[in-house]
Amino acid sequence: MELLICMSIAGSVPVVICLLLYIIQRDNYNYILGRRLLLTGVFFYLIPVQLIKYLVPRDAFPKFMLSRESQLYLSGSLSFWSERKGEYVWMPDWFNIVSKLWLLGIIIFAVYQVIKFWKGAHSIRNFVFEKIEDPENNLTYYLIPDGICGPCTIGFFRQKIVFPESFPLHPDFIMVYKHEHAHLKNHDNLTCCAR
Template identity: 35%
Template sequence: MLLICMSIAGTVPLIICLLLLLLQRKKFSYRLGRNLVFLSLVGYLIPFQVVKYLMPEDLLRETDSLMNISYFINFDDKEAISYNGISLWMSDWILMVGLCWLFLVSGFSIYEIIKYHRLTRKLKRITETRNCFLPGIGDVQYRISPLIGSPYTIGFLKPFIVAPESLDNSRLSEMIMRHEYSHLRRHDSAVKLLCLLAICLHFYNPLTLLTLLLYTSFSENIADQAATEGFTTEERKAYAVALVNLSARNRQVPVVWKNNLLGAKHTMKRRVEFIMMKNRKASKIGTAAAILASVFLSGTTVFGYAPMQTVQITDNTPITEEYMAFKDSETQDESFNTTSLHFETNNHEVIPVSESDLETRALICTHNFKSGYVDRHYSQSNGGCIVKTYTAKICTKCNHLVVLDYVSTTTYAKCPHK
């Protein structure tokens, strides 16, 4: 199934990240960790495994794919969406699970949106806008209020910095503002929203929780590095002490749309050690090797994904006696040894098909059909069999078989096929 392959592709960079974090410990590069989380999100959210089924067989004859767009929903045929020849089917139970999942996610999203909207409106009402100049960056706008305990950034589309009124123009305040500006520049709230989307999409995989946990931790360490870059050891020490003191006095409630200066208390020790570390540069060769390994291992899921065999019956023509023929054959025919379906193109090319059941399953493909005839075999209790012939077409990419019009029925007194 496509979601399983996407889940595996997204989990591979996370496992590599965890292994490097455990092996390197204090020498671990948080920028590398952030890049690996990005790769994980790509695997979780982008179904690149279907690329080979979406590409035309002849790339030189690519047509304008955006000219003809059609959407329709037809639950009777279990065909959910069709876009320029790209078809998506799903069985009833997958549809029900998807609808329940969509209901829960929508409810949670509406609750968080309302909460976020109320908080931002309140903050804009009780805060005052100010500007501060950061060397190398320029003027940075932020909001202050006596009701704020510690600085943080908030928002997705138009994020802004909120700081306590006690924030002065000292070197420590400059480092704190650099920390918060780093969150804005890298759009950390938006990335954490993608992490939450990956968790919702792959709710069956508990490892997806690591995307949000690891990215939150890595983003705070990277922001600390941006805040203390170029400052003296004493100034970095003062910054670390300020973090510890604020962490002891303030209780932080983690939410996706908010980046707190303090972060989680259990990571404070590691953050302080990283702040005071002198040489924090990572090996470029090691970084490139880890990223290339993640891309290669995740890319192998392209070969692991293959759509399940699907059969679609589109004809309900009743069978009448004039289409029937009776035969008695002594010659053994092995056409139906492994399956009850036998497809042969108009050019007498036999294409193997399988039939686990006749209901369509999850499948995404831009079909390239070949026309022909399909024979369906029915064993009888008296030792004979019936073979019904239909016109049909089959996709040369994913073997999706579409059974069309009824042609004839052949009855055998003794089954020569099995």
């Protein structure tokens, strides 16, 4: 009976998230994401993933190699974080799960942002049509058509300053160039999108 309740809860979570997204977003609802959430819910309704922990045999690890704390941890009743001098800080299992999910979320978000920045920089780089070098004022920048984006730096390692083609006629052009050049000197594109 407990297994059926766990399966019902695991399957209901993605379905409820899908429903909430539909209610909140209405016209902008992403049907592909909704379909994936519903399929995930069906998967958790039908497949008892909670039983995976029983697939590992209990005698898979030799008993003489495991300390008392390790046996408690493997039994699933306690979890611990190692501290100095062989002491342990006992933490509830839910805290371990939440912290790992939080870390996974941060990693996924970071990878998503890097990919998004790379695609944006790559699309801007495709519009570059001229390189301007002004040795008199010590300026080097690239021009793109108006309306693509504003002044920015693109690239991770081979960074470039990009301006719309009519922007060099702007009265504050030199100040904006110095601002973007400061981003290049500090290698800000390695840490954030410099605009």
